[in-house]
Amino acid sequence: MNKKExxxxxIDEALASVESLSRAEAKPFLLTRIQARMTKETESVWEKAGWFITRPAVAFSGLCMIILINLAVIVFKGTTDTAGSTEQVAQSSTDEFSYTVATIYDTENTQP
Amino acid sequence: MNQPELIVQLQQGDESAFKKLVDEWQDMVYNTALSIVQDEDDADDITQDVFIQVYQSVSSFKGESKFSTWLYRITVNRALDHEKKKKTKKRFAFVQSIFRNNDEEQVQPAEFNHPGVQLEKKESAAELFNALKRIPDKQRIAFTLHKLEGQSYQEVAEIMNTSLYAVESLIARSKTNLKKILSGYYEKNISEQ
Known part of the structure; x- marks a missing residue:
């Protein structure tokens, strides 16, 4: 047989070597390993969140944000209260002096 | 329990259905992944990834294709992604080794022996698997699905989301390329002997 042959x-042997190949079997306890990984992944999400929140920079920024929001609420609430009381005074004086516009319909329509 | 029922139960989050699914399909997923990545530990990781993905995304399975086609598609994509990541890591490690300038020896991957190959054909099969690593991805996937997983051309076309004609062409080209690579290898080996 010459070299070419x-x-x-x-080559033919190599190509035919996989013709009668049987399927490789997965390693045992695959389901257990999948379940363990799924649980670990769920845990790790919370672990990551916890690790992120407890970082000094994040914790300090968060604290500052809370303080700022509180201050903002106090300041704006004060402003809103002033506007509200002005409106209340205007309303009470309207009630007292009956500023409402009387029309012809009001005199005719005596029923509420 | 038939397949559509199993899928409905899976979509409802039934854990016993998931167990049945893993029992039924684990070898198919593992064998496909192993034939592509040619590493038992990597194939095991990919198999786990595939089933986790199936569990998380089974609600998106509309039944337009066969379940096995969908599963093959996920497995092939996962295996190819895994290979890409591994190649990137290798490149990065290579660059690092240049800058570190140490004398550590690079670990060469061992010759891959598929556990399903008959003993007397192990050597020829190892050469074929080695050659498979050197042909383009599409040709390799088409060849693997057809020759190693026993899928018909039509099924391979569905898995690869391509035409029957394209699959025929891919397999023909893969054989030509494999023959070229193997020829080079054997010529070198015979002349060395």
């Missing part, structure tokens, strides 16, 4: 034979 020998190579050709080897």
């Amino acid at each position: 020998q190579i050709s034979k080897l």
Whole structure:
């Protein structure tokens, strides 16, 4: 057999070597390992969140944000209260002096 | 329990249905992944990834294709992603080794022996698997699905989301390329002997 024929034979053998291949079997306890990984992934999300929140920079920024929001609420609430009381005074004086516009319909329509 | 029922139960989050699914399909997923990545530990990781993905995304399975086609598609994509990541890591490690300038030896991957190959064909199969690593991804996937997983051309076309003609062409080209690579290898080996 010459070299060319020998190579050709080897190539054919290599290509045919997988023809009667049987399926490789997965390693045992695959389901257990999948479940463990799924649980670990769920845990790790919370772990990551916890680790992120407890970082000094994040914790300090968060604290500052809370203080700022509180201050903002106090300041704006004060402003809103002043506007509200002005409106209340205007309303009470309206009630007292009856500023409402009387029309002809009001005199005719005596029923509420 | 038939397949559509199993899928409905899976979509409802039934854990016993998931167990049945893993029992039924684990070898198919593992064998496909192993044939692509040629590493038992990596194939095991990919198999786990595939089933986790199936569990999380089974609600998106509309039943337009066969369940096995969908599963093959996920497995092939996962295996290819895994290979890409591994190649990137290798490149990064190579760059690091240049800058570190140490004398540590690079670990070469061992010759891959598929556990399903008959003993007398192990050597030829190892050469074929080695050659498979050197052909383009699409050709390799088409060849693997057809020859190693025993899928018909039509099924391979569905898995790869391509035409029957394209699959025929891919497999023909893969054989030509494999023959070229193997020829080079054997020529070198015979002349060395």
